[in-house]
Amino acid sequence: MAAEFDFNLIRTFVLLYEMRSVTAAADALGVSQPTVSYGLGKLRKRLGDELFVRGPGGLVPSSEAERLYPPLRTAIDQMDVTISAATEFDPSGPVSFSIGLSDLGEVNSLPLVLAELSARAPAATLQVHAIDIETAPDELTRGKVDAIVTSPVLDSVRLSRMPLFTEGYVGMVAADHPRLRHDNPTAAELRTERHVVVDGTSGHAAAWQALRRYGVEPDIAVRVTRFATLPYVVQDSEFMAIVPERVAHTVVRSHPVRTFALAWPIQPVEVTAYTRRTPGRSAAQTWFLDVIRTALQDLP
Structure with a gap:
């Protein structure tokens, strides 16, 4: 009984460290x-340390809690692997x-x-949430969302990270664009065009960074907040946009636009699925993560 109680205290500590919230x-x-508060009191007494104090953003771990977390996190992981197998x-x-998704x-x-x-689950329902990069780790660890698929890096010890695929970029213009009519325009040709770019935390900053690197930034004509806006702007104008390749293949089927290879090398972006780490992740959430992996990982 004592061993079971101690294990529950360790689990409580790890969750408090990762979630920063008793609730x-x-x-x-x-x-x-x-x-949970009683368990924290037992931990404080047993370890002779405050462990957590209240701060403006939730519980703040002490230096002793920082020291204890890595080995206790490892112990919980090993135990959960054993339990989840059954x-x-x-x-x-x-x-x-x-699931949290960007507009892309x-x-x-x-x-x-x-x-x-x-x-896999014909009776299942799915709620889609817009991603807020600033609050995404808390939404995952507090259980407000089961998984997030995004390209911005969510750097948090509270989250589990699973890379899905990498995505390159192509150029996109109206189908009847008067100048860019072939599949491989030169850098000089691209430099004379005016551009539409997406600002914000989409995780696809490489597009406008490339324009800055290659001296095209003064020719940015329009700045929008969502990639989903781009085909509507491009199809009825002479503007050019740089878009992720997979999305370009999708919008070409539904909009009068065409794509082409870029003369500028742009680093591909990695798209990743994030979930909260165990403990706290349910068997259902682990199953749903496998659904996401099967649907998206390593697709061409």
Whole structure:
């Protein structure tokens, strides 16, 4: 009994460290907030350290908590691997999942995830959330969203990261663009065009960075906030846009636009799925992560 109690205390500590919230830790453990607070009190007494103090953004770990977290995190991981091997999720009944996607993800990745989810769990429902990069780690660790698929790096020890695919870039113009009519325009030809770029935290800053690097930034005519806006702007203008290749293949089928190879080398971007780490991740969330992996990972 003592060993089981100690393990529960370790799990409580790890969740408090990662979630920085008694409420969120209690939700993840399926217990009341007073139970978590009682466990924290036991830990403080046993270890002779405050461990966490309240700060403006939630609980702030002490230096002793910082020291303890890595080995205790490893111990929890090893235990959860053993437990999860004997735990299965049954997708046959009604179940609901949530996923965070950018506007690009809703256009390109969502149909693939939906197809895989429907094939495995016909009664499942899916809620799609817009991504806010600043709050994404908290939304994952607090259970507000089951998974996030994005290209910006979410650097948090509280999250599990699974690379899915890398994506390059192509140029896009109206189908009847008067000048860029072939598949391989030169850098000189591209430099004479006016451009539409996407600002913000989309994770695809490489496009406008390339324009700056190759001296085209003064020719930026329009700045928008969403990649999904680009085909509508481009199709009715003489402007040019640099877009992720997968999305370009999708919009060409539904908009009067055409794509072409870029004369400028642009570093491909990596798209990644993020979930909260165990403990706290349910068997259903682990199953849903595999749905995302199967639908998106290593696609051509």
